[in-house]
Amino acid sequence: MANKIVWFEVVGKDADTLKGFFGELFGWKYEEAKAVNYGMTSAALTGIGGGVGASPAGAGWATFYVGVDDIEAALAKAKRLGAKELLPVTRMPDATFAVFADPEGHPVGLLENKR
Numbered sequence: 094m095a096n097k098i099v100w101f102e103v104v105g106k107d108a109d110t111l112k113g114f115f116g117e118l119f120g121w122k123y124e125e126a127k128a129v130n131y132g133m134t135s136a137a138l139t140g141i142g143g144g145v146g147a148s149p150a151g152a153g154w155a156t157f158y159v160g161v162d163d164i165e166a167a168l169a170k171a172k173r174l175g176a177k178e179l180l181p182v183t184r185m186p187d188a189t190f191a192v193f194a195d196p197e198g199h200p201v202g203l204l205e206n207k208r
Contacts, residue, residue, distance in 0.1 A: 099160040100204050101143035105153025108146040115145050150180050158202035164189055167203050
């Protein structure tokens with residue numbers, strides 16, 4: 094079975110402006126993760142769940158996240174195929190994720206499937 098897109102994300106320097114922009118443009122409502130200035134949408138509202146907020150790595154991006162069973166292996170495979178790691182594997186209470194740039198520089202996220 095192919096891995097599915099499970100999350101989208103738009104992050105940048107001014108999380109409040111981005112959340113306001115997409116909220117006004119598309120009618121999105123957010124559940125706030127205030128500790129990291131990040132608003133999350135529900136799949137029922139936006140098609141797949143997603144987040145808009147502050148970038149942890151400085152420059153922002155808009156990307157999608159693909160669900161994988163083994164995030165370490167998936168990131169290593171991406172790097173073997175020519176990707177550059179943008180955000181290392183990050184473990185949080187509710188999610189484990191990483192971001193890489195594909196061979197042309199487009200950011201792509203990985204989100205470990207819950208076991």
